[in-house]
Amino acid sequence: MGKAAGETRDLAARDLALLATGRLRHAGLRPTRQRVELAGLLFRDMDRHVTAENLHAEVTAAGVKVSLATVYNTLHQFTEAGLLRQVIVDAARSYFDTNTGDHQHFFLETEGLLIDIPGESIEVAGVPAPPAGLAVDRVDVVVRVKRA
Amino acid sequence: MGKAAGETRDLAARDLALLATGRLRHAGLRPTRQRVELAGLLFRDMDRHVTAENLHAEVTAAGVKVSLATVYNTLHQFTEAGLLRQVIVDAARSYFDTNTGDHQHFFLETEGLLIDIPGESIEVAGVPAPPAGLAVDRVDVVVRVKRA
DNA sequence: CTCACAGTTTAGAACTGTTCTAACTCGTTG
DNA sequence: CAACGAGTTAGAACAGTTCTAAACTGTGAG
Numbered sequence: 555m556g557k558a559a560g561e562t563r564d565l566a567a568r569d570l571a572l573l574a575t576g577r578l579r580h581a582g583l584r585p586t587r588q589r590v591e592l593a594g595l596l597f598r599d600m601d602r603h604v605t606a607e608n609l610h611a612e613v614t615a616a617g618v619k620v621s622l623a624t625v626y627n628t629l630h631q632f633t634e635a636g637l638l639r640q641v642i643v644d645a646a647r648s649y650f651d652t653n654t655g656d657h658q659h660f661f662l663e664t665e666g667l668l669i670d671i672p673g674e675s676i677e678v679a680g681v682p683a684p685p686a687g688l689a690v691d692r693v694d695v696v697v698r699v700k701r702a
Numbered sequence: 703m704g705k706a707a708g709e710t711r712d713l714a715a716r717d718l719a720l721l722a723t724g725r726l727r728h729a730g731l732r733p734t735r736q737r738v739e740l741a742g743l744l745f746r747d748m749d750r751h752v753t754a755e756n757l758h759a760e761v762t763a764a765g766v767k768v769s770l771a772t773v774y775n776t777l778h779q780f781t782e783a784g785l786l787r788q789v790i791v792d793a794a795r796s797y798f799d800t801n802t803g804d805h806q807h808f809f810l811e812t813e814g815l816l817i818d819i820p821g822e823s824i825e826v827a828g829v830p831a832p833p834a835g836l837a838v839d840r841v842d843v844v845v846r847v848k849r850a
Numbered sequence: 851c852t853c854a855c856a857g858t859t860t861a862g863a864a865c866t867g868t869t870c871t872a873a874c875t876c877g878t879t880g
Numbered sequence: 881c882a883a884c885g886a887g888t889t890a891g892a893a894c895a896g897t898t899c900t901a902a903a904c905t906g907t908g909a910g
Contacts, residue, residue: 584906586858621860648793660832671830680824681845684808685817688847695843697829699836734887769889
């Protein structure tokens, strides 16, 4: 919003937008206003876990007008482009993770909270060969936790 | 559904119903016609994986009238009673597993197919201590597979 | 710089799986 | 076997997500 807000914030915002734009171009996605805004929010911090509604509320709260449909579209496009990863832990809603590397999750169901577990620390042994005609695509570990 | 169908089938059906009834009583659930029918289908074979719609179709196809709402109610009651376990692998629908013991799953997403992996064979090591105030409730492993 | 077009966004309708509601039925206990 | 509480039901309601058709916008050509 105002130019009077000071250079620091403006520069940071500009940098963020530039970074996001580059990232989007690399992924073969047109850097539209909406995608740049969403990418800005998503990739500003590492290891974010968002739901569609969640992210829509955030971007709206930030004063940016983006429709819920676009948030869904964007999350899926980002996922397909390898910028996000979908995490399935809850039958009710879909989570998207900005950390696309090899890792697993703690999940606190009562609060819808996801926490990363580094891939190196965890190890799954003894997975049998899948039935004939099938190949392992990915191994997901969800450590469900509760308030102690 | 005639009586002429032969003793073998009739006896098996009666036994099944008796078994189901006993199981329900033990779980503190009134053995209503619907619950007995559903339990009969669910626990006739080991290691079944059903969805609500799925089971509703099956019971209906078997000529038994049970509403979808009752199927949902029953699946949840059975789960609460420890007769079933809910498996979360797909954001779109809920699966229920008749195997309540310690085990994990292969999941073939394209066909909605779940296959058990015995708990003894698989081992998850290196799970870090959960963040303060949280305790591990359960560790779920989903091996996502694809047609080779 | 402008135009035109393909790609994108949007509001709202539609859809899917699940839960709720209020009336009805059934199993159990006395 | 009566009566009461537990269970069932059809259909409405709901949440999250996807679809649709029309409006808009980034991009590359001229």
